[in-house]
Amino acid sequence: MKRFFIAVLLLLVAGTIAYVALNRTDVADGTAPPIAGAPPSSDLLARGEYLTKAADCVACHTVADSGKPFAGGVALRLPFGTIYSSNITADPKSGIGGWSDEEFVRAVREGVRKDGRHLYPAFPYTSYTQLSRSDVLAIKAYLFSLPKIRQLNRPNDLAFPFNQRWAMGFWNAAFFNSQRFVANPAQSPQWNSGAYLAAALGHCAECHTPRNLGYGLEHGNELAGEELQGWRAYNITSDAKYGIGSWSDGDIAQYLQTGHAAGHASASGLMGEAVAHSLQFLNPDDISALVVYLRSVPAREGKHPVDVDANAAPALASIDAAPGGDNVAANAQGLKLFEGACASCHQWNGNGQQTPYASLLGSRGVNDISGANVTQAILQGAKMRIDNTDVFMPAFGMAYSDTEVAAMTDYVIEHFGGKQGTVTADEVATRRQL
Secondary structure, three states: OHHHHHHHHHHHHHHHHHHHHHOOOOOOOOOOOOOOOOOOOOOHHHHHHHHHHHOOHHHHHEOOOOOOOOOEOOEEEEOOEEEEOOOOOOOOOOOOOOOOHHHHHHHHHHOEOOOOOEOOOOOOHHHHOOOOHHHHHHHHHHHHHOOOOOOOOOOOEEOOOOOOHHHHHHHHHHHOOOOOOOOOOOOOHHHHHHHHHHHHHOOOHHHHOOEOOOOOEOHHHOOOOEEEOOEEEOOOOOOOOOOOOOOOHHHHHHHHHHOEEOOOEEOOHHHHHHHHHOHHHOOHHHHHHHHHHHHHOOOOOOOOOOOOOOOOHHHHOOEOOEOOOOOHHHOHHHHHHHHHHOHHHHOOOOOOOOOHHHOOOOOOHHHOOOOHHHHHHHHHOEEEEEOOEEEEEOOOOOOOOHHHHHHHHHHHHHHHHOOOOOOOHHHHHHHHOO
8 A cells, every 4th residue: 555655646746747847938949850842941931831731730620621721620539538629720719829939839849738738649749849949830830821710629528537637747757758859860861851751740650659558659669550530550660561561662652642552552531631631742852751761660560460462362353343252152241232332433353443542452451350441431431632633432331230331341351351351230330439
């Protein structure tokens, strides 16, 4: 019992220290490496616009099709409840129009609001902490140049004790390291630019790095894959089997810029948003820097390894217009549902019709026996605009029952991945709520 009280006391002290530290005015700067596509600091608004896109601010702070850019209200569903993003327009009452430079920098890099209360790490300050002060202020200048939108922030829906913001002091003490980006002199300038783009601006780790029981990032397992909001953000380490080590430089670059890499993947869900709102706007030299950096990430298997079979026998035995090689008796319902809803676009051999984004062979989604991304794609569909072209898949969530979606998902995994899917109706019901 005595040890318990000592542990609690130490935790309270650590939390208090963290609270005090995070409520200081942070004016320290970092030095960002050159970002090829970012205009010089003398052109503040243009630089701010580029950095805002590179940081993908719009994806979390703009409700799709609302016509209210950066006004907040996006639901971020987490294991402990739902957080709604805040209004970051320059409106002085409902937005951040009354924030000083120091207050904005502190929020972005330290996770502390103007009123001194902690932000939740759904806002990726754990990555943005690496940004230079000048880059943060360029983003602020750009946001303040946009129309002010009056929209009050929606209260979060979090269970106790996660709704206690003061407790974030303890979380920060355990999992947050306030630090600026420091160039690695042993690496090339291109690598350092890629590291800054990926780790700080693009905050790739926030989706692709596994989290521990405290929802902190497992930095020893960087970019090895994680699941959030019902979608799998797959392994993007250099592992040749479970990551992207077997992809060519061109494959990685094409995927980042267009959301599609032939024979590997088509982006959807959260990654689709990242491509549509952020990555497609990056300068080709910045995309190349990202590729160089990703190539250097140590190979890791991750906790959700997916072994890809790009030559699944049932798909190879099929032609565009007709299936072949299926064990029809095993999942006749799934086959019938795929025939009615999916085959006309994806085709039985998985090549896709009308658009390469409809191709299925070789993707980790159809090889993942959990069926997470296939299920979500069926339920939610896909919609993104890439280089003035709309990429669209209709949502079928309202058209089919949980049992039917499970059967369809398992069929897709068997036919295009050569594996036995494990999706149940109960799992589909859970994913509908995400």
